[in-house]
Amino acid sequence: MYYGEYGGQFIPETLFPVLQELDRAFEKARRNRDFVKRWRYYLGVYAGRPTPLFFAKNSSQKLGIKLYLKREDLLHTGAHKINNTIGQCLLAKEVLKKTRIIAETGAGQHGVATATACALLNLKCTIYMGRKDVERQKINVLKMKLLGADVVPVSSGTETLKDAINSALRDWITNPTSTHYVIGSVVGPYPFPKIVSFFQSIIGVEAKQQILKLEGRLPDFVVACVGGGSNAIGIFSAFLKEKKVKLIGVEAGGNGKLHSASLTKGSLGVFHGMKTYLIQDEDGQVLPPHSIAPGLDYPAVGPEHAYLKDSGRAEYYSVQDEDALEGFEFLSRFEGIIPALEPAHAMAWIIKNSKELKGKIVILNLSGRGDKDMEIYSNRKADHQA
Numbered sequence: 475m476y477y478g479e480y481g482g483q484f485i486p487e488t489l490f491p492v493l494q495e496l497d498r499a500f501e502k503a504r505r506n507r508d509f510v511k512r513w514r515y516y517l518g519v520y521a522g523r524p525t526p527l528f529f530a531k532n533s534s535q536k537l538g539i540k541l542y543l544k545r546e547d548l549l550h551t552g553a554h555k556i557n558n559t560i561g562q563c564l565l566a567k568e569v570l571k572k573t574r575i576i577a578e579t580g581a582g583q584h585g586v587a588t589a590t591a592c593a594l595l596n597l598k599c600t601i602y603m604g605r606k607d608v609e610r611q612k613i614n615v616l617k618m619k620l621l622g623a624d625v626v627p628v629s630s631g632t633e634t635l636k637d638a639i640n641s642a643l644r645d646w647i648t649n650p651t652s653t654h655y656v657i658g659s660v661v662g663p664y665p666f667p668k669i670v671s672f673f674q675s676i677i678g679v680e681a682k683q684q685i686l687k688l689e690g691r692l693p694d695f696v697v698a699c700v701g702g703g704s705n706a707i708g709i710f711s712a713f714l715k716e717k718k719v720k721l722i723g724v725e726a727g728g729n730g731k732l733h734s735a736s737l738t739k740g741s742l743g744v745f746h747g748m749k750t751y752l753i754q755d756e757d758g759q760v761l762p763p764h765s766i767a768p769g770l771d772y773p774a775v776g777p778e779h780a781y782l783k784d785s786g787r788a789e790y791y792s793v794q795d796e797d798a799l800e801g802f803e804f805l806s807r808f809e810g811i812i813p814a815l816e817p818a819h820a821m822a823w824i825i826k827n828s829k830e831l832k833g834k835i836v837i838l839n840l841s842g843r844g845d846k847d848m849e850i851y852s853n854r855k856a857d858h859q860a
């Protein structure tokens with residue numbers, strides 16, 4: 475249940491049996507060929523796997539490295555989140571025999587990916603979202619409703635993600651028999667970090683096969699952005715035992731003052747049912763996260779990352795908004811790929827460290843596409859011109 479000293483189950487007692495049932499069902503399902511086949515079927519013909527590993531020739535020449543992009547941005551709904559939501563919804567429906575799905579979402583990306591999987595699999599879907607986020611993310615709210623989900627605005631506390639999390643947990647306590655709570659990253663009480671890691675590990679499995687085929691050897695570096703940490707764990711997992719492959723996680727340094735860098739700038743605490751690093755004040759109040767990338771606005775981080783940091787197996791850095799924009803413009807201009815602002819952080823780290831990476835094979839996990847971020851980019855540009 476723990477990754478080193480991190481993780482665990484810090485939840486109301488009534489949920490213990492529900493998590494135990496979930497763990498049993500998941501362990502059964504991951505060993506069940508039919509289940510895995512069905513999940514892989516949907517990932518293939520519905521979501522668009524396997525995603526290519528693209529040799530970014532122009533960037534490579536500019537930076538003096540060999541840069542490969544794992545193209546999760548090409549997936550249906552535009553990011554890696556669909557790998558997990560299809561997996562968990564299938565688990566809920568076919569193994570746990572549940573009829574209703576709940577989830578919480580901040581920026582709305584996980585809400586859309588969950589509503590999509592529910593539409594595909596004929597499941598009832600309720601998404602909790604802070605009232606302020608509902609106002610800020612009108613398009614994603616509209617998408618969720620169009621996909622058939624009920625979107626419930628949460629008006630308690632700060633009216634943002636952490637309050638939506640509390641509402642989702644309360645709902646689950648009230649409806650444990652009919653309902654499964656789809657958590658969107660490698661976070662939350664055990665066994666969620668393990669389950670989400672499994673469903674995202676497909677990224678690393680593919681990337682490893684692809685790089686071996688293309689280069690005949692393992693990469694020197696694997697770089698990914700870290701919000702809750704699911705795309706990073708997904709690609710890291712295949713390389714954890716390959717000690718020569720350096721694993722780099724990049725957090726959102728925000729504007730320097732406000733940030734979402736729980737590993738590099740946070741402290742130990744309990745949040746979302748787990749013990750991990752989070753951003754909090756001296757009284758242990760969770761601070762509102764900030765990043766130019768909506769998907770990195772999570773105040774904590776998955777327990778496995780905290781463990782990988784302690785053990786030294788992975789290294790974590792933070793990159794600020796301005797630099798992330800540089801990564802965003804770089805991939806757009808030189809590769810014709812507009813990346814999501816989240817992996818643009820990881821790209822920025824590569825640009826910044828290109829001298830040290832000289833001649834190395836580097837895989838960047840391009841977790842999502844940037845269409846969703848054009849308004850943020852446009853506002854930034856306007857600010858700079860004003």
Ligand SMILES: *Cc1c(COP(=O)(O)O)cnc(C)c1O
Pocket residue numbers: 552553554555583658659660699700701702703704705706769770814816817841842843
């Ligand atoms: C949600 C999201 C992230 C952050 O989530 P992780 O669990 O850290 O992967 C990163 N990139 C994109 C494109 C996202 O939508």
